[in-house]
Each structure stands twice: as structure tokens, then as C-alpha cells.
Amino acid sequence: MNILKELYNYRQMIIGFVKRDLKGRYKASVLGFMWTFINPLLQLLVYTLVFSTIMRQDIEQYYLFLFVALIPWIFFSTSISGGAGCVISQSSMVTKIYFPREVLPISYVTSAFVNMLLTYIVVFAVVIIAGRTLNPVALLYLPIIMIVEYFLALGITMITSAMTVYFRDLEYILSIITMAWQFLTPIMYDVSILNGKPHLQKIFYINPMTSVIIAYRDIMYYGRAPKLLTLSTAAGMGLIFTILGFLIFGKLKRRFAEEL
Amino acid sequence: MxxxxxxxxxxxxxxxxxxxxxxxxxxxxxxxxxxxxxxxxxxxxxxxxxxxxxxxxxxxxxxxxxxxxxxxxxxxxxxxxxxxxxxxxxxxxxxxxxxxxxxRVSCLIELGAGFHPDLSGRENIYTNAAIFGLTKKEIDARLADIIEFSELGDYIDNPVRTYSSGMYMRLAFSVAINVDAxxxxxxxxxxxxxxxxxxxxxxxxxxxxxxxxxxxxxxxxxxxxxxxxxxxxxxxxxxxxxxxxxxxxxxxYREYLEAQKQEKAEPEPEPEPEPEEPAEDPNASDEPEIDTTSDHFGTGWSVITKSVFRDKDGKETTCLKRGEPFSIDIHYKVNEPGHENIFGIAFHCQNRDLIYGTNQRIDEVPTKLPSDEGIVTFHVENMDLLGGKYIFSVAIIDENEVPMDFYRNYCEFEVESDRSGIGIVNFDHSWEIRKSEEKGESES
Missing domain, CATH: 3.40.50.300 (P-loop containing nucleotide triphosphate hydrolases)
Incomplete structure (x- = not known):
């Protein structure tokens, strides 16, 4: 609990880090901050072309089906694989000055999260232009699922970033793990394809991201409120991983300065 | 001391x-x-x-x-x-x-460790102070003080990478001491x-x-x-x-260092390697050879046991008056005869700039000592430094200028002055006003 109070005192540092990261992200590029919006649009263009001409899918407006789930996934995967290096990359600070080390993963995940929020403006625009109806009641659930995903990503990033300090290969292993994880999460397909395979289905629901992605898709694609079970599973997983993240990070951070 | x-x-x-x-x-x-x-x-x-x-x-x-x-x-x-x-x-x-x-703890351990080279000095104040746990409001309130203390003036809005190392340190120090720790x-x-x-x-x-x-x-x-x-x-x-x-x-601690030094002078045991603080500071006499960068070093063949300032009445003091005579008694002890003992002194400003230094060889005075223990006195007719605090150094060297006992910053002393000019040293002077004698001469 002490750490939460301390982190609150250090909020300016977190804000500073997030701002610096967002500002610095597209620095020196001609279009600058516009890339935050252009990038997802171009991605969408590619998916539309590929899935409407080359790899035709049965799902109606497949590019949208994919897009509303892919953006949250990208946030999640960059957080855990990119965020794994967030302590190491600040080693000069960690070895020289005191600050609550939790600031580093929190800043990293928050900055990726803000980036996703901005991208979601594009998602909204596309969903509306594509003529899908947005259900206002369902939309009320959107912030909830976003926050749940944020804490899930934060918890896991805290674990990966702390472990990477002791074991540098983890950063590279994680990029493979997140790739595999992406295929094990119903992003490019619907969970219904697992109907009739109860064992596989069980495994899928252990994956915390399954509930999160289903909830996103319910809200943005199907225009319906997510099931309470989906939502509470996701929230429960988010809570468990956040607590785990803080505990593991808190334990491992004590020897950061020596290991770096 | x-x-x-x-x-x-x-x-x-x-x-x-x-x-x-x-x-x-x-x-x-x-x-x-x-x-x-x-x-x-x-x-x-x-x-x-x-x-x-x-x-x-x-x-x-x-x-x-x-x-x-x-x-x-x-x-x-x-x-x-x-x-x-x-x-x-x-x-x-x-x-x-x-x-x-x-x-709240503030550390001056690694100054400027959180600085970002591309950000301006002002922006870095915000990020750096945030590292000490200050909120934006608290930083706003201290910003003016920090900038003023850093003496950076208009440079504060330039990126930190354009700063000289001195400017960099000044900014870092200013932040670190202004966080109200x-x-x-x-x-x-x-x-x-x-x-x-x-x-x-x-x-x-x-x-x-x-x-x-x-x-x-x-x-x-x-x-x-x-x-x-x-x-x-x-x-x-x-x-x-x-x-x-x-x-x-x-x-x-000084006694201990002294004893270590004597020990080292003899064939000595291998010094233990110290990996955790590499090259932090050469001062502390881990090397057997003389480390001339420290504040006190020398072979110890002859040593200075004590040095005292005396005022015009011969009273021991650390506070001298401008315009009055004073002397410095240097008590010595010869441990190893056979070397010439050349005594030297120096006076420095607080920032260690040398004001004046000399020794018996420079002054071409006899150096022969009558006994193995005694006092050498340095006498000044007229103290002419302006008011302030100064630093005194004293040393004995041998005929080959090998330092036998060398104290850099032996002690501090103070000067009280009746003169109001500024600087370090008084010039006896006068002013005169007169007419120019020949018009237009300065043009030739």
C-alpha cells in the first residue's frame, strides 16, 4: 500500500515520462504526431485489401472484425514485449538515483495505452463510416474493458520488465511468445470455431486476453454489451495480474542497481 | 589541525x-x-x-x-x-x-543522471525535479529559484546537449538542492x-x-x-x-593514514583489489608511491608536527589584521637525517587559487637545521591581503624537490581588513587629479 502512496507522489515523473515518450515517438518525421492516426489507417487499408481480395473470409466486413480487436492486441503485445526492456533501457537512472522503480513499467504501459486511445479515434471513425450501428449502452462498457486491459498489460509488463533485468534473453523470447499468443487469442477468427472442441475451449479461456478481445468485439463490432461473465473474467484476471505484477516487481527491484 | x-x-x-x-x-x-x-x-x-x-x-x-x-x-x-x-x-x-x-531525500550522487539531452534546460528542470518526487505545482513554485541559482540566464531554454559541462553541473546542482528535501x-x-x-x-x-x-x-x-x-x-x-x-x-583517521603510509614504505603486502569502487579517488593512499594529488603526502623523512600563526605580539591566532606583521611557526621533526630540508609555504584563496608561494631555496636563504627537532619561522612585516578567509599550505622538500611532508590546505586563516577595495590583495595607492598639459598630444 505504501508503494501506491509513493507512486502518487511521483505522478509528475510518470506524466513527464509519458509525455516525453509520446512527443518523442514521431520526432523528426515530417508528419510527426499525425502518424498516430495515419499508421492505423494504412494498416486497415492493407487488411481490407488482403482480406477482401486475396484471403476472402466468411465473416461479414472482416476487416472491421479484425481491426477492432487488433488495435487492443497491439497495445497489449507492445506493452509486454517492448515494455520488457523498460527498466534496462533506463539503467543509467536506476543505478544512480532513487525513485520508485514501478514508475518505469507504469510509464511505458501508460504511454502505449494513450497511443491506443488515440488510435481508437480512428477505429470509431471507421466503424461509423462503414455503416455499423454503435449501441450507446454497449459503449458504456468500452472504458471499463479498456481499463481492465490496461491493468492486465501493466501487471504482465511489470513481471516481464523485472525478470528481463536478470535474464536478458527474455526480451527476445517474449517477441515469439507474443506472436504465438496472438494466434491463441481470437483476434483473426471467432471463438465459435472452437465449438465442439471443449478441451481447446478451456485452454482458450485460461488466456486472459480471450475475454478482453471478446468484450472489445462485442462492443465495437456486434454493437452489444459484453456478457457479464466475459467482463468479470477479464476484470478478475486483470486484478490478479496487477497484484502479482506489483508483488514480483517489488521483490525483484531490490537488486536492480546491482544487476544493471 | x-x-x-x-x-x-x-x-x-x-x-x-x-x-x-x-x-x-x-x-x-x-x-x-x-x-x-x-x-x-x-x-x-x-x-x-x-x-x-x-x-x-x-x-x-x-x-x-x-x-x-x-x-x-x-x-x-x-x-x-x-x-x-x-x-x-x-x-x-x-x-x-x-x-x-x-x-524526503535528495541525492547529490550522480548529478544530472536523469537529464535528457534534447530537452531544454527548463524542461529538464521539470523532469529532473519530478524524479525527486515533486509535483508540477511544486516545481512551478521553485522554478525561478532554480534558474537563478544555476546562473544559466537565457541559456535555460536551449537544449541541454548544447551546454558546457559546467553549465550542466550547475543546472543539476540547482535542481537537487532546491527540491526542499x-x-x-x-x-x-x-x-x-x-x-x-x-x-x-x-x-x-x-x-x-x-x-x-x-x-x-x-x-x-x-x-x-x-x-x-x-x-x-x-x-x-x-x-x-x-x-x-x-x-x-x-x-x-589521519593518524591511521599516516601509519598506513609508513607501512607501505616498507616492502608491503599486496593491496587487496577493490572492485566495487573502481578509481573513485586516488587520494586515500592505497598506492605505495607518493600521491601528489592528495592534501597531505610525502616520504616522511622529515615531518611537520605543527604550524601556528602568531600575530604581532606573538600570540597564537587564526585571525590576522591587515597592515600588521605576523609570523608562522613551523614545528618540524627529522626522522631520517641526510637530506636537505627546504621549507616552503603558500597562501591560497578559498577556491584554491594560489596567491603567493615561496620556499627557502627560491629565497636563497640558508637551510641547515641545528637539530632534529625545532621550529622554522616564516616572518612577514606587513600582512596585505584584503579581508576574507584564506588557505595556508606548508611543506618540507629535499634538495631534489622530493616532498618529504607536504600539506595542501594545512589550515584556514582569516584576515580582517580596514581597506574597502575589492579583490584579494591590497595595493598601497593614491589618486591624483590634474589637467592635461598639452592639448592634442594624445593623437600623435
Missing amino acids: AGFKLPGSNYKKVNTREVVIEASGIHKKYRVYYDKGSSLKEKLLFHKRNLYEERWVLKGVDLQVRKGEAVGLLGVNGCGKSTFLKLLSRIMYPDKGEVKIDG DILLIDEILAVGDANFQEKCLNKLRQLKKDGMTIVIVSHDLYTIETFCDRGVWISDGVVAATGEISSVIST
């Missing part, structure tokens, strides 16, 4: 205030890897590479610091004092024991920056100390520590070897 009363001894006064730093039974070990590999391949394939030796750097250090105290940590390289400071600052954690700290931890940073700014920093630190800030300093600069701190803690070999009032701890 015989014969001089030093400022800053409010040791007894603070003895009743609350304890703000409490370290008890601090143990810390480092792993010294023979050949470290932290990647998977190395961990699996070269299992032996992960062999390491555990080295205990601190073996049960206790320290209590009360509010408003200034404590100096002394010790030779690798004794663990910097590690101890890092434990106090919570950069590292002890393996055994506990550190309890009450209040309750406790300040300082590691050997007073040696950076130009002399004027260094002096300004010291003055600021004195001010902060007066305002009740608790300060812990690690330094090899015994002079600064002695004038600044109330209490000394000498750490040797991972334990507290001596603690108490600063001057007594320093003199014990």
Missing part, C-alpha cells in the same frame, strides 16, 4: 532532536563474478562462468543521524562508504539490517564545477544546514568535511571504526 578552532561544531546542540536516519546492522554483499554472462546461452553453456565470489562490503554498520546534523563519512577507497550512501538513498537494499528514513546525501560531488560555483554551492549547503536540513557527505576532501560536518563516521573494512565529533574522528 593543531591549534585551530574550527567552525560548525553544533554537535551537542542537535543531540536531543529526533532521529531521521536510522541504519542498524547494515550488511551488504556484492557478487564478484569471475566472468559474467547473463544470456541464456551463456547461462546454459558456460555454467562455470557464473561462478562468483561473495564479498561482504558492509559488515554491520550502525548509524543514527538526528535532524539538522551534518555527518561526514570517511574511509579509504573500497571501505564501503559509497555503498553505504547508496543504501541510505535506497538505490540499493541491504542484505541484512534495516534502513529507516524519515523525510529534508535529507541531503552527497557523494564527492563538491569537486566539480568551477571554483566560484563550488564555493557558492558550499555556501548554499551551509545555509541549508542552518535551516535544519540533515546532510550526509562522503568525501576524501578532509578539509571540506572538517569545516562542514558536525560529526564524523569513519568506515573501515565494512565496519564503523570511529565515530564522534568531526575533528577527533578526522585526526584518528
